[in-house]
Amino acid sequence: MSKQAASDTTRPEIPQAIRGTQDIFGAEAEAFGFVVETFERVRRHYRFRRVEMPVFEKTQVFSRSLGETTDVVSKEMYSFDDRGGESLTLRPEFTAGLARAYLTDGWQQFAPVRLATHGPIFRYERPQKGRYRQFHQIDAEIVGAADPLADIELLTMADQLLNELGIADGVTLHLNTLGDAASREAWRAALIAYFRDHRAELSEDSQDRLERNPLRILDSKDPRDKPFTADAPRIDDFLTAEAQDFFGRVTSGLDAAGVAWTRSPSLVRGLDYYRHTAFEFITDRLGAQGTVLGGGRYDGLIEALGGPATPAVGWAAGIERLAMLVGTKDEPTADVVIAVEDDAAIETGIRALAALRRAGFSAEVVATGSPRKRYDKAAKIPAKVLAGLSLADGAPRWRLRGDDAAQAQVRVVLDPSGA
């Protein structure tokens, strides 16, 4: 065993995390958990039923619902072939999978069914603030409900959620209607005609959008587009009486529920199956990624998947973004920290630790390293009671620190005899 041989043993290279993934730890993980717990509580309040969904589906589930040709499908999904040669895709959203389950699992019998779920979502995108390749969403949908009451329920729940998370300040609900299929088509045609007349003066990006996705010109960030978007045809002029009535019932319902909203005529959805209500809760505190919760009515989706015409509405929100607004949450303080200051007392320490935990206390122990430094080390751990354990004349001796009531509770467990 030469020195040479020892130095030749190369260490394996440490693998790095996948781009766009994140390891959430400590105070940030607490904030993440707080978001999920709050969502679960609110969702029960609103009588939404919990669903657990697979993280992957056949690729068609998403490609059919999103439209085969869009960038979204061709570039931004995590797709792969399984061993049988079938194309599968990690879910880029919850909605399509839930719609599939609605059809394949016979949930039509429960319609209108109120669904809530949460978990990881995958999109092949360039990471930036609040955008990751694997991130997490909470999601709520009502499938099989044509009435605006469903939209109101969902929006009211979202509003309450943001309030219970304590992040409603600086967040506003932007609301729009895309009308029914007829309204939407008429508006779209008018927009194309209007922007075509100003084509040369639009930004390059918007000239491109004119062909692919004209509605998106409306929320262009380019200052060159602003003068034209301001005067563009508005959906209101194209709404059918039915569509107008639908939107009116949504807004008056929100007013009745005490949910503040603001009309945002440029809020659009690129995909054709969106109808009527579209909404986003937007914060002014998250830079370019200001949308914290968004959704709308997608009455055309389930048909696109081959099912019967089924009205549905829903929303989703990124947990990380919500957690960012929540800020970090302190990890819970321990009830007791034990410092075993003498190795001969280790078993007494272990016994006490087990007894405390069985009695319902959260507890940890410091019993390694230099014995004389253990007390200081334990003192740095946030705890209600600090219990130093040493030996005096061979007998275990506890010294407790903390407020009197907490000390007394702990002492009962450490020394049941009361001696």
Place this chain on the structure above:
RNA sequence: GCGAUUGUAGCUCAGUUGGUUAGAGCGCCGGUUUGUGGUACCGGAGGUCGAGGGUUCGAACCCCUUCAAUCGCCCCA
């Protein structure tokens, strides 16, 4: 896919016009001090300066490539 900024110890960061053996604080380990105490002092471990190539007598520093992070654009289901 495009652009800008940034990668030095476990963490936060210094590091001069390119010049001996790359530093500090915190954290970690050990020793001493204190002994109802979150103190102070001493010591130690830990880095092929993100990776690969190039220029140079000499590169953490200059050039190219690449990977990653951050922020923005595109896109946003």
